[in-house]
Amino acid sequence: MTPAFEKLQQQLKRLPGVGFRSAERIALHLLVEKPTQLAELVATLEAAAQSVRRCERCGNISEGPHCAICSDERRDQRLLCVVEHVPDLVAIERSGAFRGAYHVLHGKLSPINGVGPDQLNLTRLLERIEQGDVDELVLALSNDVEGEATCHFLTQRLAGTNVKATRIGFGLPSGGGVLYADAVTLKSALEGRRDYL
Numbered sequence: 049m050t051p052a053f054e055k056l057q058q059q060l061k062r063l064p065g066v067g068f069r070s071a072e073r074i075a076l077h078l079l080v081e082k083p084t085q086l087a088e089l090v091a092t093l094e095a096a097a098q099s100v101r102r103c104e105r106c107g108n109i110s111e112g113p114h115c116a117i118c119s120d121e122r123r124d125q126r127l128l129c130v131v132e133h134v135p136d137l138v139a140i141e142r143s144g145a146f147r148g149a150y151h152v153l154h155g156k157l158s159p160i161n162g163v164g165p166d167q168l169n170l171t172r173l174l175e176r177i178e179q180g181d182v183d184e185l186v187l188a189l190s191n192d193v194e195g196e197a198t199c200h201f202l203t204q205r206l207a208g209t210n211v212k213a214t215r216i217g218f219g220l221p222s223g224g225g226v227l228y229a230d231a232v233t234l235k236s237a238l239e240g241r242r243d244y245l
């Protein structure tokens with residue numbers, strides 16, 4: 049194989065869910081079988097990189113200052129589901145069980161890995177709370193030490209406010225996040241959320 053092919057394969061292999069064999073197949077498909085598709089993919093990637101950004105309010109992906117969920121007046125904007133990553137939000141949306149809005153932290157507190165409050169999308173959440181924009185935080189963080197530490201950090205910040213904190217987790221696999229839960233499990237986890245404090 050050629051150096052350019054190998055470089056493409058290496059890049060593809062870095063993508064989530066793509067192994068060595070898949071990377072090889074995709075690289076050959078794009079370079080040899082379907083070069084027109086390659087050109088379309090390049091153009092689509094460039095356009096997406098230009099237009100997609102983080103929602104200024106919640107951290108979800110967006111093409112404007114605010115994402116579609118934050119702009120939707122039919123949703124309860126005072127009920128915030130706090131998730132670690134955008135795919136968690138997508139999983140909850142797919143379950144259809146939640147009609148509030150979100151806040152995406154883009155990670156969880158992990159001192160061992162050098163992730164402190166400043167590395168997460170926390171400032172904006174604390175602002176939303178301080179501004180009185182929130183009635184309830186639904187903590188949908190993973191059931192591990194780091195998820196627990198993040199929940200604890202957030203609930204400490206709620207002291208002296210009227211914001212209620214609840215935690216989902218009922219039925220979710222221990223150590224797992226919301227990403228790997230099926231829609232039915234997520235629905236019951238959201239409906240069965242418990243007060244957290």
Ligand SMILES: [Zn+2]
Pocket residue numbers: 103104105106107108114115116117118119
């Ligand atoms: Zn948003």
